[in-house]
Amino acid sequence: xxxxxxxxxxxxxxxxxxxxxxxxxxxxxxxxxxxxxxxxxxxxxxxxxxxxxxxxxxxxxxxxxxxxxxxxxxxxxxxxxxxxxxxxxxxxxxxxxxxxxxxxxxxxxxxxxxxxxxxxxxxxxxxxxxxxxxxxxxxxxxxxxxxxxxxxxxxxxxxxxxxxxxxxxxxxxxxxxxxxxxxxxxxxxxxxxxxxxxxxxxxxxxxxxxxxxxxxxxxxxxxxxxxxxxxxxxxxxxxxxxxxxxxxxxxxxxxxxxxxxxxxxxxxxxxxxxxxxxxxxxxxxxxxx
Amino acid sequence: xxxxxxxxxxxxxxxxxxxxxxxxxxxxxxxxxxxxxxxxxxxxxxxxxxxxxxxxxxxxxxxxxxxxxxxxxxxx
Numbered sequence: 153x154x155x156x157x158x159x160x161x162x163x164x165x166x167x168x169x170x171x172x173x174x175x176x177x178x179x180x181x182x183x184x185x186x187x188x189x190x191x192x193x194x195x196x197x198x199x200x201x202x203x204x205x206x207x208x209x210x211x212x213x214x215x216x217x218x219x220x221x222x223x224x225x226x227x228x229x230x231x232x233x234x235x236x237x238x239x240x241x242x243x244x245x246x247x248x249x250x251x252x253x254x255x256x257x258x259x260x261x262x263x264x265x266x267x268x269x270x271x272x273x274x275x276x277x278x279x280x281x282x283x284x285x286x287x288x289x290x291x292x293x294x295x296x297x298x299x300x301x302x303x304x305x306x307x308x309x310x311x312x313x314x315x316x317x318x319x320x321x322x323x324x325x326x327x328x329x330x331x332x333x334x335x336x337x338x339x340x341x342x343x344x345x346x347x348x349x350x351x352x353x354x355x356x357x358x359x360x361x362x363x364x365x366x367x368x369x370x371x372x373x374x375x376x377x378x379x380x381x382x383x384x385x386x387x388x389x390x391x392x393x394x395x396x397x398x399x400x401x402x403x404x405x406x407x408x409x410x411x412x413x414x415x416x417x418x419x420x421x422x423x424x425x426x427x428x429x430x431x432x433x434x435x436x437x438x439x440x441x
Numbered sequence: 442x443x444x445x446x447x448x449x450x451x452x453x454x455x456x457x458x459x460x461x462x463x464x465x466x467x468x469x470x471x472x473x474x475x476x477x478x479x480x481x482x483x484x485x486x487x488x489x490x491x492x493x494x495x496x497x498x499x500x501x502x503x504x505x506x507x508x509x510x511x512x513x514x515x516x517x
Contacts, residue, residue, distance in 0.1 A: 175455070239501040302498030306461050380458030382499050439504045441455070 178381055178441040183433040190426040193223075194419055201415040214270055217413075221266045223422045225259030227429035228252050234432045238439065243298060248432055250295035251389065254288045255425050261285035278351040289358040292393065296366030299386060303373050312372035320365035327356050327401055335408030356404055359397040367393035385435035392427030395420055445480045445516050446470070449488050452512035456500065465495055485516060 197220055204213030231252035238245040261284030268276035303309060336344070336352045344352065371390040374383035399420030406412060446466050453462035469491040470477050473484060480488070489509050496505045 173455075239503060242501055243498045244501050298498075305495050305498075306457070306465070376458070377461055378458035380454070380456055380461065382456050383458070438456075439501050 173441045175379065175381060178437050179434065180437050183430070183437055186433055187430055190430060194422050194426065197422060198415055198419045201418050205413070205415055217418070218266045218270070220418050220422050221262035222259065224255045224262060224425040227425040228256035228259050230429045231255055231432045234436050237436070243302060244439075247295055247298045247302075248435065250291055250298070251428055251432070254291040254295060255428060257284045257291055258288040258425065261288065278347055282351060286354070286358070289362045293362040293366060296370060296393070299389070300366060300370050300373060307373055307376050309369075309373070312369045315372060316365045316369035319368055320360050323364060324357070324360045327360060331401065331405050331408060332356055335405075352404065352408075356401055359400045363393045363397040363400075367397070381438045381441065384438055385431040388427045388431035388434060392424045392431065395427060396424035399424060444478065445482065445485065445488070446477050448515040449492065449512045452508050452515065453492065453496075456496070456504075456508065465492060482516060485513065489513070 197216060200209065200216045201220065203209050204216045207213075209216065231248065235245060235248035235252050238248060261281045264284065265276055265279065265281035268274075268279055268281065300309065300313075332353055336349055339349075367390045370386055371394075374386045374390070377383040399417055402420070403413070403417045406414065406417060449466050450459075450462045453465060456462075457465070466480075466488065467477050469488050470480055470484075472491070473487050475484065489512075492509060492512075493505055496508065500508070
């Protein structure tokens with residue numbers, strides 16, 4: 153059961169029931185190594201990003217930015233093949249494939265963005281890249297919807313949804329009064345073109361209602377499972393979505409006040425997809441246990 | 442030897458936690474007009490059917506087959 157290679161989960165032979173592994177033995181060495189590798193990548197890229205932000209890498213700083221933007225593509229390349237092993241036609245497989253396609257969409261958007269930036273030398277926002285980034289929100293929202301709906305036969309979905317909705321509405325109000333209102337809606341007309349203004353409004357709304365809200369609802373639901381291992385990968389997905397939503401909001405605020413990108417923000421954009429990538433490995437281990 | 446209910450709960454707990462596992466078995470018992478403590482091997486198909494239905498959106502079929510095989514093995 154500790155095979156680290158990606159393989160299809162085959163049904164056990166009848167008559168050979170196998171007791172579930174103890175919790176400590178579920179996570180394979182391959183998954184632990186992947187987690188360490190991801191942490192190292194964040195640390196190394198973060199260090200180079202810090203140097204780049206301090207102007208110590210010259211033009212090479214763009215390569216650091218390019219490497220960071222490729223993280224979602226790398227995670228899509230990890231998630232999609234693993235998710236395909238989760239059995240034909242099942243809801244579980246669909247959920248994980250959607251998380252993978254969400255990362256793929258973000259990765260394509262990032263790649264187009266960085267290519268346009270490196271080629272033109274100008275900030276390509278908004279651009280065709282945003283179509284893919286916005287598609288990521290829609291795809292992840294559907295993945296979260298399926299993940300939450302999976303618990304309707306087991307748990308009462310209403311309290312987590314009500315709490316998540318209330319928290320998200322409060323956060324949205326906070327984001328509106330601190331970011332969207334002063335820096336977008338009531339900003340002088342000449343500071344932002346209309347299209348930029350629309351995108352600057354749409355992104356925080358999507359962060360709150362398509363990422364944060366379902367992530368909170370899913371987190372509250374799986375907290376009811378206690379130590380049940382089905383919850384483990386979903387904790388990571390929830391953490392990834394919350395990290396992305398928070399990073400996006402901080403980035404928007406930093407952009408409006410003229411602070412721009414910071415290594416912390418860049419790290420957030422790398423950590424969020426990595427958490428989702430790690431989640432699929434944990435899910436694989438759990439399903440095999 | 443543990444009762445059927447306890448055996449099924451024990452097989453489900455590692456995956457869905459104690460509360461949900463217990464709820465699953467109790468709800469099955471109620472649905473067939475019995476209490477948690479007096480389920481017999483005759484009720485195993487109902488327990489299996491309900492466990493499969495509840496776990497279907499949470500786990501791949503192969504994993505569910507393993508869980509069911511485990512509590513069947515523990516009971517029969």
